[in-house]
Structure formats: C-alpha cells, structure tokens
Amino acid sequence: MGDPPVTVVGIGADGWAGLAEPSRDALRDAEVLLGGPRQLDLLPADVVAGERRPWPSPLVPALPGILDELTGRRVAVLASGDPMFFGIGATLARITGPERLRVLPHPSSVALACARLGWGSEHVRVLSVVGRPLDALRRALAPGARLIVLSAGAGSPAGIAALLTGAGWGRSPLTVLERLGAADERIVAGTAAGWRGGADPLNVVAVECVPDDGLRPLGETPGLPDDAYSHDGQLTKRDVRAVTLARLAPRAGELLWDVGAGSGSIGIEWMRAHPACRAIAVEPRPDRAERVARNAATLGVPGLQVVTGRAPEALADLPEPDVIFVGGGLTRDGVFDACLRALRRRGRLVANAVTVQTEALLAAAHAEHGGELVRVQVALAEPIGRAAGGSGFHGWRPSMPVTIWTYEKGDEP
Ligand SMILES: C[S@@+](CC[C@H](N)C(=O)[O-])C[C@H]1O[C@@H](n2cnc3c(N)ncnc32)[C@H](O)[C@@H]1O
CATH class of the missing domain: 3.30.950.10 (Tetrapyrrole methylase, C-terminal domain)
Structure with a gap:
C-alpha cells in the first residue's frame, strides 16, 4: 500500500454548512488537519476530531518538512475556495507530486x-x-x-x-x-x-473600467506614445520601438535583458506583452535607473527588475536570458562578447545602433555571425514656413536612421 493521499479541501466563508459530502468525509476521516487558524475554526469540534495544526509563518519554506513528518498519516489541508486558484494547491502539488494530492474544490471567491x-x-x-x-x-x-x-x-x-x-x-x-x-x-x-x-x-x-473624459487610454500593442514615458531624451522613439519589439518577439515566460535601458521603454513594453514576460533593465546612471523603475510602475509592470550598473560587469551574476536587447554601451569593451556568451542556446539578440561606430560593430557582427540587418528611418510631418500660422504646409523631418541587428544563437553553448 502506498502512502495515503494528501487531501486538499476547499472551504468557503459558510464553513461546514457549505461543504459537499465528499469534503466532509475527508475532514472527518483526517488524522491531521492543516490550515489557517480562521479556516480550522470553521470545523465543528464534535464532528472533526483530528489533530489541528495551524500553518506556521512563513509557510512555503516550512511545507516540505511538515509533509515529510506526516508521511503515512491521513492528512487534510484546508484552503479557501478553489485551492488551485491563487491558493496553496499548486505549491503542494509541486512538493508531493500531483498524483499524491487529492483536491476537492469549492467555488472560488x-x-x-x-x-x-x-x-x-x-x-x-x-x-x-x-x-x-x-x-x-x-x-x-x-x-x-x-x-x-x-x-x-x-x-x-x-x-x-x-x-x-x-x-x-x-x-x-x-x-x-x-x-x-x-x-x-x-x-x-x-x-x-x-x-x-x-x-x-x-x-x-x-x-x-471607465476612463475620465479626455484620458487617452494606452493601446495593447508595443509602440506606446513617447509621452507615456518620463524621459531625458534617452528613449527609443515610438515607431522604432514598435519595430524593435517585433524583432524581439516576446513570448510568455521569457526573460529579457535590456542592456543600456535609458528610460526603460523596451523592457517595459516587453513585459506588457504578457503577464508572464520578465525583464531586467541594466542602466549605469542612477538617475536613469530610478526613472526606469518609475516608468515601469506607472505603466503597470512594477515587476521589472532594475540593475544600476555598467555592462559587462553588471551582467555577471544575472540569471540566464532568453533574449537580450542592447540599446546602449555596445562599443564598450567586452559588452558584445558578454551578451553573446550569456544568451541561452537558440536565444535571440537584438541590437540597435544610431552612431557610425556602433553601426560598424553591428556590420562586423553580421559578417561574422549572420542574422539580419535592417535600417529604419522615420520621418514625421511637421509644419514648415508659415504653416504654424495656419498656411497648412508640412514637410518631412527625418529622424536619425537606426540600424537593427537581429540574431538567433545556434545550438552551441
Ligand atoms: C489567496 S486568494 C485565494 C483565493 C481562493 N483560492 C479562491 O478560490 O477564492 C484569497 C483572496 O480571496 C478573497 N476571499 C476569500 N474568500 C472570500 C469570500 N468569502 N468573500 C470575499 N472574498 C474572499 C480574499 O480576500 C483574498 O483576496
């Protein structure tokens, strides 16, 4: 006979009265009952006779030890509502394996x-x-x-x-x-x-959600308006940002390094792409690093991690990235090699160059490693001559061209 399962019983604010018969049976039958004090108090003492153990705090690190100690005994765990919904269930399943867990859900909140x-x-x-x-x-x-x-x-x-x-x-x-x-x-x-x-x-x-009159709600796709960010000019502008994000191609769960983060827009829009996307922004100037964190909070991705430091030194202890974007610092000794080395197999690297020197470096990288080079130049229609006064004439004001190198690493480490 194997060990008895750990039974996880979802319970609502109506306590015992709201439980279905299989949940009641599991609780009556348990030798040990684990749960928060509030939930344990919902069980009538005359019916549920097992030993009651309130959770310790902090709970998660203590769980493996508690379950180990109780191996072989009939254990019931109380959880609020649906234990698999923002609850303890998934954590328990990781520890015991799903096959040892028996979950009896209640309607969630x-x-x-x-x-x-x-x-x-x-x-x-x-x-x-x-x-x-x-x-x-x-x-x-x-x-x-x-x-x-x-x-x-x-x-x-x-x-x-x-x-x-x-x-x-x-x-x-x-x-x-x-x-x-x-x-x-x-x-x-x-x-x-x-x-x-x-x-x-x-x-x-x-x-x-109802916006105030005059509020311009942000869109879902990359390329947020430049004025959505606080910046000091160090901002990948809207249209180039949208193209860069298309090349970075965020996928759920991937980790991005945004090296030379400036105002943080690339890492921020990477994280906005999916709740599971993660990013680390690396920025040497403390004032800019603070601004990155502020922009991340304002734009709804406070989980963006900001590292104040200079590449390549600041990259040394960071977790392995799936994708790297280099928006600054590429001409500094060791940055390019450190990024290529850090990238996981089949990971992607996108680098943007505005200066002739960085562009030369990207051309050399393209010659050596392959990948794709594109050059993007955006021009904005602006009033010229007396247009501002109402004549209606506009001309194209070109912004500086940006060279983008996109590379996918092979199977080598
Ligand atoms: C950690 S989550 C667990 C959710 C739970 N697994 C579920 O299925 O509802 C707890 C959240 O649910 C809310 N919650 C739990 N029971 C509730 C109830 N009876 N009425 C309103 N909110 C409840 C808590 O206030 C908290 O925000």
Missing part, C-alpha cells in the same frame, strides 16, 4: 463574485494584490474591461480606488464584495472616486 454581479467569468480579468504591488493593476486598465481584484486585506479597496482615481479612471463603478457565501455577506457598490468605506479583510473588488 471569483466564481461567487461573478454569480452576484451577473458577470461571465470568461470575460473577467482576475488580478491579485496579495503580496504583489498595486501598480500591476495599471496594465489591465482598458475601457470596458471588467476586473476582479483579490484583495490583500481590509485596506485594499481604498488603495485600489485611489490608484484608479489617480490614473484617470475615477468614474469606474467599483464594487466591494465581502465575506461571500457567509450569513453576513455584504456587497457595497460605488465609484472609484467616491469610495470612502472601510472593508472586511475578506473581500474581492470588482471594477468596470
């Missing part, structure tokens, strides 16, 4: 919220601010978007309302859904700008 609001869950974007920065919400703001935010506690609704209001989405209807499923469930509706209330710690926040 999002399923309950959608039921109360009449929203189709497939059209809702779910975000969590549990242990994550609020700024990530900014990436999801789009006219008409329906968001459900898993709160970190009683303060989250006010924080979310303030962020929305500050970002120009104050008119958005905002609903705080507290203690869903419990006898004292409460639902409070208002707008982000009008939100004043406190909240029960157990809540989720639903938002229907």
